[in-house]
Amino acid sequence: MTLLALGINHRTATVAVREQVAFTPAQLSQALEELRGLPKIIEAAVLSTCNRTELYCVTDAAGEQTVLDWLGRFHGLSVEDLTRCAYHYLDNDAARHLMRVAVGLDSMVLGEPQILGQLKDAYQQARESRGLGGELERLFQHTFAVAKQVRTQTGIGKNPVSVAYAAVSMASRIFDDFGRARALLVGAGETIELVARHLHEAGVRQLTVANRTRERAENISAALGGEAITLSEIPEALEKADIVISSTASPLPIVGKGMMERALKNRRHRPVFMVDIAVPRDIEPEVGELADVFLYTVDDLEVVIQENRRHRQVAADQAESLIEHGVGSWLHERRIRGGGQLIQAYRQHGEALRDLSQEQALERLARGGDPAAIIERLAYQLTNRLMHQPTQAIRDAASREEYRLLDAVPRLLMPPKPAFETHDTAAAPRSAEAPRQKDEKLV
Known part of the structure; x- marks a missing residue:
């Protein structure tokens, strides 16, 4: 999944353009419903103020053009005109942009506090319209936590600059x-x-x-x-x-x-x-x-x-540092979640192959097949099915000379010999001959 932030603001567009792209409160529910219904959009939130209109989306592909085309259709504007004044950020850059917006670093008045309240309203509206899923929900919550940290640990909002x-x-x-x-x-x-x-x-x-x-x-x-x-x-x-x-x-x-x-x-x-x-x-x-x-x-x-601007700039530099730390922690948590999802998908794949092999073995047993032969075939089929996809991927990687992927194979697929193998060898059942020899000695 890709995190996308797309919009225009006071730096990229004139007031006349910003007015045309802004969403009224009455339009927000419809806009979120349409945006969420686009083919590549999984989650969506809309931030619309006098100085900016921004769309935050989770997509299953690079969906910035899809979102930009929709924005033009919704407001009856030329996509070419929007393209000239629009910006977009992806993944960690999108998260960084949202955090900078939340603390007022991207505002016309550096550090102005109103934008955080407007962002919270946008988050609530997206929740009520069912535009948020796990990805944007966690990002907004993380952003609010970072904004609170910036407000309490720096003086970015204390000195008036208007x-x-x-x-x-x-x-x-x-x-x-x-x-x-x-x-x-x-x-x-x-x-x-x-x-x-x-x-x-x-x-x-x-x-x-x-x-x-x-x-x-x-x-x-x-x-x-x-x-x-x-x-x-x-x-x-x-x-x-x-x-x-x-x-x-x-x-x-x-x-x-x-x-x-x-x-x-x-x-x-x-x-x-x-x-x-x-x-x-x-x-x-x-x-x-x-x-x-x-x-x-x-x-x-x-x-x-002027004096307060100097104080705020010092605070803004401190805020940038806190935001970088916030982006890093968000990205770390996102990677962990991504790993968890990958593990879950891999386990589901393995369990599906296991269930298929088990079902086929039970059918053969029900037809009166030899249990030993059926178990042997079950083990053979299950091993082949589990190894088929990784084996094919290794061949493809070798043919394309993807050495980084090949270097990861031993770590992923061939871990050190597990302890249970040593245990099984030491405690392996005696051969059929061993018990008879013991009995003969006792006679």
């Missing part, structure tokens, strides 16, 4: 009870959406999103149980906000020093953490001069991000 995550991380250091903090987010773009998600994951439940159009703000806030307001309502919202993070495309500042002074007065000068991610700025620089305001800009965050 502006949104860095802003939230800095805020969490200021508040003792982050879950009770109130957050005001100004803007409704991708960065603010990420900030909102990170804040919610960090425990912030009181969240307000302000935007020029309320509808866009509601798209972000509703999913997180927050509130949506317009920009004109910001002065009142500032009075309640402990955290303010702004990222808009406004050419002029939205929060001025006077507005913030009035808000602080009504807040009774409780401190406010503010991050201005926008360029040009959304918050007047003079706001940072106020005693109860901690104001940071995107430049302040970039210093943190």
Whole structure:
């Protein structure tokens, strides 16, 4: 069996292509059923995120073209176009790729933690759709164990490496009870959406999103149980906000020093953490001069991000080492299982030959044949049947000069003389003459 990983990601395909190849949650069950039903596919799992679509399969042959053709048919895309941006890995390279994906080494943001949860969802979906067998089941479980080891033994996920995550991380250091903090987010773009998600994951439940159009703000806030307001309502919202993070495309500042002074007065000068991610700025620089305001800009965050990238790279190198060890142990276990399966198949073959010879011998006995002759013939037939296939393989190997295979024959088929042969010789039955001689001496 061959393990196959085939897919596209942010490095090999544009957003437009990734959107076309992505599977919606409603499509996954059908996709897994079709994929599992392909002639060469034995097991299958699908991982589909905004940055990657990957298919993990166990095949009985090199089935990458079969899978690629199916992927094109499913999404109505040209196989030639997919081929230009697709990659595939086999066996231990496929296992290594899955482990690197799980720990975030193959992500757009190095070490990002969300991918592991997405991978676990893909595993669960494949299980529910009966796409997993023993091979992928063991690989996913082994991968999750390696990912846990990387997360606990390295700092790959500890240091923020995106502006949104860095802003939230800095805020969490200021508040003792982050879950009770109130957050005001100004803007409704991708960065603010990420900030909102990170804040919610960090425990912030009181969240307000302000935007020029309320509808866009509601798209972000509703999913997180927050509130949506317009920009004109910001002065009142500032009075309640402990955290303010702004990222808009406004050419002029939205929060001025006077507005913030009035808000602080009504807040009774409780401190406010503010991050201005926008360029040009959304918050007047003079706001940072106020005693109860901690104001940071995107430049302040970039210093943190660059330092954290260096820390993460060190952790990434450690993670690569742990992954190599994980691939090695998985490959070792796989070889042991393969040996066990080979032994089982060989024993079944031998038992089938034994049963056939035994059945034929019993038939001859039932017809009144001579037992001694039947036993002799049984031994002769069974020996020939057991030796026929290995003998033919040795002849073929010799004719093709396959010396490595020939060198293995003595070890596999001609082990050292077993101890029972010596035992049988010493304890062999006496000849018919021996007992009579003993009796004659006793007379």
